[in-house]
Amino acid sequence: MTDVQPASSVISVRRPALWIVLALLVAGAIRMVTFGARFATTYPVATGVAVLLFALLAVPFWWFVAELEFLEREPIVLRLIAFFWGALVATAASIPGSTALEDIVAKLGSPHLAADWGAAIAGPSVEEIAKTLGVVAIVLIARAQVNSVLDGIVYGALVGLGFQIVEDVVFALGAVALAGQGDQVQPVIATFLLRGFLSGVWSHTLFGALAGAGIGYLVVRTDRSGRHRAGVAALAVLGAWACHVLWNSPLYGFGNGGLALLAVLVFKGLPPLILILLLVRAAHDREANYYVGHLATLHDPELITEAEMSVLGSGARRAAARRHAGRKAKPTVRRLQRAQARLAVELSRASCSVSDGSVGRCCDEVREQRRIMIALGHPEAVAAPASWRHSASTIATTALAVAVLWMALSALGGA
């Protein structure tokens, strides 16, 4: 038994959990729309700008998650349910829950304790539970779709992304209200830069991914004892909670200013980021090996060559292969890679008799793309050796982006 299982493409509407989860989504939507309407009527321009900016911020995260699950795409319905669970249900439960828990800390401890540690205790404790329930909801709706630890990561990250977007919009509008300057967008932009860019990377998407990995492990690793799996899942959720606590905590208070902000990012944000990205990479590689392994059994270079196998399992190498193909052949290489991924998933299903019999159709699809590539004079989807130009351009672009962001923050008084 590996930590990847063949995926089933079936989502049954006869599962009662689907309807209960949909009812929760509707209830959450009503709650959040009611909550947001107060801001929208008082600050219509700021609300519109906040929703637009943070919705745009979701695009690169969504793209990253989509690239993670390139080989086995999760159904869009489930991805949307995960996203909206975070955006509507988890937020609707967390707003009153976190406030109440912080007040309880003040009542059972002291106002000083609540001021220093309230956000670190209340936020993570309520929010991580509410978000993790989103991955559990996906398991209840379509257990067969969560067939690898990576799937748990993907759903957890999407729940976290939905939560992050709505929370950021709420924070931005809170900043507008606190500024007391009416319907102004400057507080929204300052919040967008601070929460969206500087702290957005190690926020809820990351914590959700870690908790989701635990739920994925609990569901998939049926070769292990229930106690072991539950222990790993609990550890992952606890890890997400701990990362969140560290981020919200008053530890490493370096004062104000740009350097202090940088120090906070390095000491409180970077360690969890690196840890979780390593975990994501390991889960991704395992899933890639599983699916590419199925393609390897074909021994048919028309379907996939040896070199393409090493490319298909890595997001960076897939992108490099598309770049190497040039403008003309690039779309075809993408379609070939997609077709190969679909074939791999179908082969895995066929190996466990859960296929819908479409292996032959998938093979035809790959052959069709191969024919087009040969006609374009680019017969193999392989990556060129790493060029110093590409590396230099990546470094320069990153440096430029950081510099622009830093200047924007300084101009807005955030740094």
Add this chain to the structure above:
Amino acid sequence: MGRVARRQLANVLGALGLVLVLAGLAVGLPAIDQALPADRPVRHDQPYLIGGGIRVTPPRGAVLDVTGTRPGADTGTVLFRLGPIRYSISVRPFDGTLAAAATSLRRRITDTSGYQVTGTQLAVATVGGLTGVQGGYSGPGQGGRYAVFVTDGRTIEVTVSGADLDVGSELAAIDASMRTLGGPA
């Protein structure tokens, strides 16, 4: 058939478990919060540190509401209750003028649906020489007073709210307390 029914039942129970945990977070925690007392006795003969080094002597008969009190190094809020009256003070870093601080507070009051500023804004001073402005506002079923001070890169915002009659009866005690606002003793 029995197996399918068992699976369906497990699925329903799992989903209801989700609902139960969510209800625990969204309803249970607020219920526990409500059940716990928020008031703490506070001495009216010595200054209370709000935050950012700003202190105030609470009015006689006031209690501290810990749900609205968050002291901090740079910022802070305190909420006193005199029966049904809320007497709240918040301290925040601020680099503008007194007029800008007053405009900002008035705007926040009027941004709340049904609330409006009433009467003329008057000058106010503390015993320590801190000068500010104060005014009144009214909202659905209640009225209130506000005052703003700016000192050492901080704004001190005072809001008093409650039913008009209640506020009127305690205003002298609150004014006396407000005049004690200032830095370290």
